Amino acid sequence: MIEVLEAEKEVMQQENQKNKEEIEELEEELQTVKPTTSTISTQIIEQPTMTDDLSENAKDGLYILLNVRNTWKTENPIQKIQEITGQLSEKTHDRQTHLIAKCEVKLFERKANFYKNAVESHIKWVLSQADLPCNWDPCLPEFPGYSQKFQTVYKTILKSDPPKICETLLKAPLEELEDTECVICSDDMDSFEGTVKCENCKRRYHDGCAKKWFKVKRTCPMCNESMLDEEEFPQLS
Numbered sequence: 001m002i003e004v005l006e007a008e009k010e011v012m013q014q015e016n017q018k019n020k021e022e023i024e025e026l027e028e029e030l031q032t033v034k035p036t037t038s039t040i041s042t043q044i045i046e047q048p049t050m051t052d053d054l055s056e057n058a059k060d061g062l063y064i065l066l067n068v069r070n071t072w073k074t075e076n077p078i079q080k081i082q083e084i085t086g087q088l089s090e091k092t093h094d095r096q097t098h099l100i101a102k103c104e105v106k107l108f109e110r111k112a113n114f115y116k117n118a119v120e121s122h123i124k125w126v127l128s129q130a131d132l133p134c135n136w137d138p139c140l141p142e143f144p145g146y147s148q149k150f151q152t153v154y155k156t157i158l159k160s161d162p163p164k165i166c167e168t169l170l171k172a173p174l175e176e177l178e179d180t181e182c183v184i185c186s187d188d189m190d191s192f193e194g195t196v197k198c199e200n201c202k203r204r205y206h207d208g209c210a211k212k213w214f215k216v217k218r219t220c221p222m223c224n225e226s227m228l229d230e231e232e233f234p235q236l237s
Contacts, residue, residue, distance in 0.1 A: 055131040062126045065138060068119050068169060077165045081108045084162055085150075091157050104150040111144035115169075143169040184209035184221055198227055 054062065085101035092098075122138045146154075146162055154162045164170065180188050182195075182205050189195055195204040201223035205213070213221060220227050 054127075054129075057132040057134055057136060058126055058129055061132050061136045061138065062123065065119055065123045065126065068140070069116075069123065071166055071168055072116055072119070075166050077112050078109055080163075080165045081105055081112075084154075084165075088154055088157060097153055097157070100150055100153050104147060107147065108144050115141050115143050142171055145170060182206045182209055184213055196227075198223060198225060201225065 082105055085105050089098050089101045118141050122140065126132065143166060145165075151162060154160075180190075182189055183203070184205050187206070189204060189206065192204065194207050196207055196210045197204045198220040201220060203220065203222045205221070210227075214227070218227060219225060
């Protein structure tokens with residue numbers, strides 16, 4: 001009985017030490033994030049005057065950017081991240097969870113404001129151009145989503161995924177890479193037929209190359225994520 005109690009005590013001490021280290025890590029992370037302020041205006045959304053000097057391609061590019069800016073102003077992502085993290089904090093008194101929520105706000109604000117500034121810069125640049133290439137892509141930075149740590153904590157406590165913020169601005173998950181070279185043998189792949197894909201990094205390899213690779217390792221050559229020979233370990237239906 002005494003041995004059991006001592007074992008339980010040791011486990012609790014280890015868990016407390018782990019929680020203490022995670023809290024200290026979060027506090028350090030929070031200190032490194034510079035505070036940001038929201039610059040969202042509550043005034044009516046203004047659209048820059050469309051000049052006759054712009055070509056149709058330039059007008060199309062400007063229209064895309066204006067839609068992005070209007071989505072930002074109407075959906076107010078900074079306010080939403082504050083509300084969502086606030087809902088999480090209200091459901092628990094756990095100090096570590098509160099720190100995770102606070103870090104999430106700071107990181108999201110920094111990335112979101114960087115995104116907003118990029119949109120504004122692109123709008124000014126397009127207005128200064130007489131023409132743009134057909135199907136011009138502004139190549140904006142990726143709109144921020146939630147960190148994996150925050151998603152896990154949110155789902156654990158609130159039993160659901162956190163609501164998406166500005167969903168139309170989020171990029172769809174990448175299904176295929178535009179690569180044509182098998183990095184195992186360095187030869188080209190003419191088609192997807194006779195290839196195998198890593199579901200993590202989306203990289204493809206020749207079936208034959210992958211089979212030889214799996215005899216040595218059962219991980220993706222590029223991202224080291226676990227991969228298995230589909231013939232040796234077929235998917236269950």
